Amino acid sequence: MSNDFKCMCCSEFDNIKQLLDSKKCVTVTTSFEKIILDEEILNITRQQMIMKTKNKLKKKQLSALEVLNKTWKYICYVQFTHWVNSWTSLGKGIRVVIPTCVINKIRNKYLEKDGLYMGFKKSNTHLPS
Numbered sequence: 001m002s003n004d005f006k007c008m009c010c011s012e013f014d015n016i017k018q019l020l021d022s023k024k025c026v027t028v029t030t031s032f033e034k035i036i037l038d039e040e041i042l043n044i045t046r047q048q049m050i051m052k053t054k055n056k057l058k059k060k061q062l063s064a065l066e067v068l069n070k071t072w073k074y075i076c077y078v079q080f081t082h083w084v085n086s087w088t089s090l091g092k093g094i095r096v097v098i099p100t101c102v103i104n105k106i107r108n109k110y111l112e113k114d115g116l117y118m119g120f121k122k123s124n125t126h127l128p129s
Helices: 028-038 039-052 056-063 069-084 099-108
Strands: 092-098 124-126
Touching: 028 039, 028 069, 028 099, 039 056, 039 069, 056 069, 069 099
Parallel strands: 092 124
Antiparallel strands: none
């Protein structure tokens, strides 16, 4: 992870700190495991995304019979972003930084065969407070 946006600890985010319970990292909380990594929950999120999206390519990727790891990672990132920013308006062109620990946990679950991953794409970057 090469730039400052990608090297942020979850404890640096006020809205994540409140989810930590006495844990030092959000990725070891029961809620993270259930909300972000549980495949039954992710499938529900996937179905909602299929119904909601107007982007034909995104709909095709989400609707595939055999969902790619790249797509599962995307679903996890969206799920995490909504979970920790539940009272923030998010949408097209508004990107938020996801902590390194979260990215690593999701990438470790959904590995890419070639080991290549898309990094943070800067847009109207907002750091969650």
